Amino acid sequence: MSEQTTIYVDGMTCENCVRHVSEELGEISGVSAVAVELVAGGSSPVTLTSEGHVSPQDIAAAVDEAGYTVAPR
Numbered sequence: 001m002s003e004q005t006t007i008y009v010d011g012m013t014c015e016n017c018v019r020h021v022s023e024e025l026g027e028i029s030g031v032s033a034v035a036v037e038l039v040a041g042g043s044s045p046v047t048l049t050s051e052g053h054v055s056p057q058d059i060a061a062a063v064d065e066a067g068y069t070v071a072p073r
Contacts, residue, residue, distance in 0.1 A: 002032065003050050008043040008071040009063055012036075017068070021046065024062040028054055043071040 009021055015038070022034045025048060033049040048054060060070045 001051075003052060003054075004047055005050065005054060005059070006045055006047045007059055007063075008073060009036075009046050009068050010043050010071045011068045012038060012044050013040045014038075018044075020066040021063060021068055024066040025059065028058050028062055030054060 012018060012021060018036045018038055022036060025031060025034045025046070028048075028050075030050045030052050031048050031054060032051060035047045035049075037045045039045075048059070063070050
C-alpha cells in the first residue's frame, strides 16, 4: 500500500531547483513519485509517494544534498 508524505522545502526559486530536489528525493529507497508545487522564494510543498514509511532523516538528508532545507512545521 502506498503512503504519501508532504514536506515543505525552503529556498527553491525555479524549475531547476525543483529538478534537483525531485532527483534526490527520488533516489530514496521505496519512493515511487515526487510532486513539487513551486512557491518561488517561499516554502514549497513537496509530496512523496512511497511503498511504506520513509524516515524524516532520509528526507532531510536528500533535501540537504540537493542544497535546500526542509522547513519546520
